[in-house]
Amino acid sequence: MAKIVVESLDFYYGDKKVLAGISLRIDERRITALIGPSGCGKSTFLRCLNRMNDTISDTRLTGRVLLDGQDIYTPGTDVVGLRQKVGMVFQRPNPFPQSIFNNVAFGPRVLGLSRDQDLNEIVKESLRGAGLWDEVKGSLAQDALSLSLGQQQRLCVARVIAVKPDVILMDEPASALDPVATLRIEDLMRELVQDYTIVIVTHNMQQAARVSDQTAVFMLDESQVGVMVEYGLTRQIFTNPQDRRTEGYITGRFG
Amino acid sequence: MLRQTYERDLGRLQDDLLALGGMVEEAITVSVASLKGRDMQASEQVIAQDRVINRKRFSIETDVLVLIATQQPMASDLRVLAAILAISSELERIGDYAKGIARINLMIGAEPLVKPLVDIPRMAEKARDMLHRALLAFAERDTDLARTIPEEDDEVDDLYNQVYRELITHILTNPRTLDQANYLMWAAHNLERAADRVTNICERVVFTVTGELTEMDHHPDTGLMDRAGADSG
Numbered sequence: 001m002a003k004i005v006v007e008s009l010d011f012y013y014g015d016k017k018v019l020a021g022i023s024l025r026i027d028e029r030r031i032t033a034l035i036g037p038s039g040c041g042k043s044t045f046l047r048c049l050n051r052m053n054d055t056i057s058d059t060r061l062t063g064r065v066l067l068d069g070q071d072i073y074t075p076g077t078d079v080v081g082l083r084q085k086v087g088m089v090f091q092r093p094n095p096f097p098q099s100i101f102n103n104v105a106f107g108p109r110v111l112g113l114s115r116d117q118d119l120n121e122i123v124k125e126s127l128r129g130a131g132l133w134d135e136v137k138g139s140l141a142q143d144a145l146s147l148s149l150g151q152q153q154r155l156c157v158a159r160v161i162a163v164k165p166d167v168i169l170m171d172e173p174a175s176a177l178d179p180v181a182t183l184r185i186e187d188l189m190r191e192l193v194q195d196y197t198i199v200i201v202t203h204n205m206q207q208a209a210r211v212s213d214q215t216a217v218f219m220l221d222e223s224q225v226g227v228m229v230e231y232g233l234t235r236q237i238f239t240n241p242q243d244r245r246t247e248g249y250i251t252g253r254f255g
Numbered sequence: 256m257l258r259q260t261y262e263r264d265l266g267r268l269q270d271d272l273l274a275l276g277g278m279v280e281e282a283i284t285v286s287v288a289s290l291k292g293r294d295m296q297a298s299e300q301v302i303a304q305d306r307v308i309n310r311k312r313f314s315i316e317t318d319v320l321v322l323i324a325t326q327q328p329m330a331s332d333l334r335v336l337a338a339i340l341a342i343s344s345e346l347e348r349i350g351d352y353a354k355g356i357a358r359i360n361l362m363i364g365a366e367p368l369v370k371p372l373v374d375i376p377r378m379a380e381k382a383r384d385m386l387h388r389a390l391l392a393f394a395e396r397d398t399d400l401a402r403t404i405p406e407e408d409d410e411v412d413d414l415y416n417q418v419y420r421e422l423i424t425h426i427l428t429n430p431r432t433l434d435q436a437n438y439l440m441w442a443a444h445n446l447e448r449a450a451d452r453v454t455n456i457c458e459r460v461v462f463t464v465t466g467e468l469t470e471m472d473h474h475p476d477t478g479l480m481d482r483a484g485a486d487s488g
Contacts, residue, residue, distance in 0.1 A: 067380075166480060205329070206327055209329075212352050238329050238330065238333075239329075239330065239334065239466060240330065240331075240334070240465075240466030244331075247330050247331060250329040250330050251328070251329050251330050251331065251332050252258045252261070252329075253258065
């Protein structure tokens with residue numbers, strides 16, 4: 001089932017068009033990877049999915065982005081509520097300069113979720129969901145920055161899932177991590193996808209091949225505008241892509 | 256062009272596969288010529304050469320694995336490598352068939368042949384020619400060629416059935432020829448199997464180009480030995 005449906009999306013920074021004619025359906029409880037050369041607009045596209053681009057001035061979007069059938073760009077949309085449902089994990093781990101506990105409790109507190117459920121429970125479940133609980137259960141009061149980078153990134157995942165989202169957007173979540181921490185994040189993604197819809201931007205093609213169910217390939221067209229050249233099952237894209245540009249990119253002969 | 260070293264390694268592997276194919280073609284030709292000409296020394300050479308073929312196949316296999324492990328090939332490159340693995344294994348088995356024919360020559364020994372060999376050398380030439388063109392189709396990524404070669408397997412099957420019937424007739428009219436006729440049936444059977452394996456190679460050529468794995472064995476039960484439940488593959 002499609003969780004997110006994107007229809008004919010164009011995106012502009014000022015007058016400059018950076019994405020053109022993007023249409024795709026993102027399946028529920030699947031990992032969808034967005035790959036392509038630098039500067040082809042895949043991170044911009046990712047940020048269209050929870051209106052993160054709204055925070056950048058002089059941007060414009062046409063087309064539609066439907067989450068559970070509702071257009072998230074309809075005037076009057078509750079953007080805070082949207083970003084709770086569609087959370088984001090960034091390239092570099094960005095924990096708040098506070099305790100591990102407070103990092104995870106931050107969202108539920110702001111959103112008032114702790115009225116319905118014990119905050120301790122939420123923190124524990126979230127850390128467990130992010131595969132971090134066993135490592136930090138004895139040190140919840142410690143400063144989050146005392147954690148390794150890999151642990152910090154999983155803390156950021158815990159922070160996202162603490163507010164009970166439906167979708168998790170990941171913008172190169174492992175690019176700052178060492179190979180072992182990277183594999184842990186990838187394993188975690190396979191765990192998370194049982195409950196969440198995940199969209200990941202990655203420069204690491206092997207990572208896309210390893211973790212994702214679906215892959216969308218972005219490229220710049222002749223007029224230097226980002227387009228989606230192919231979208232399909234990951235196993236198909238990496239063994240028998242249908243588009244010549246995809247073939248060139250993933251075999252390393254182009255891009 | 257990006258990835259020059261990788262390109263070169265990939266190209267070299269394909270050259271190695273074609274070289275292996277050349278060795279196997281030679282083995283078929285020499286094994287049957289030595290059977291026909293009763294040349295024991297040449298048969299011994301075919302048997303010795305089979306060890307070289309096997310080593311070459313292992314070295315190709317190792318190189319493919321190293322390339323996969325170190326270069327993470329994708330898409331058509333990955334299919335080429337998978338095809339090289341599969342084809343090298345088919346070639347090695349065809350080499351074994353040639354070795355089997357060489358052994359048969361040694362086993363028949365000094366005994367004169369019950370009949371001059373005509374159809375067995377024809378089978379050998381046909382199988383070798385099909386193999387040659389199948390490898391050409393791989394080198395050229397020529398799916399049209401790869402799709403037509405398996406149809407020619409009928410000719411080999413027809414020759415095989417003819418050889419089989421003739422030899423049965425010999426056995427019936429002169430039971431003392433049983434052992435040798437049986438050996439010759441096996442030689443013919445080996446060639447029939449060799450041609451079947453060429454069909455497998457053609458399947459890999461189509462897979463390399465299109466990504467589709469399809470069976471090309473259009474008459475799977477033509478061979479007498481197949482009906483008798485002999486080895487398949």
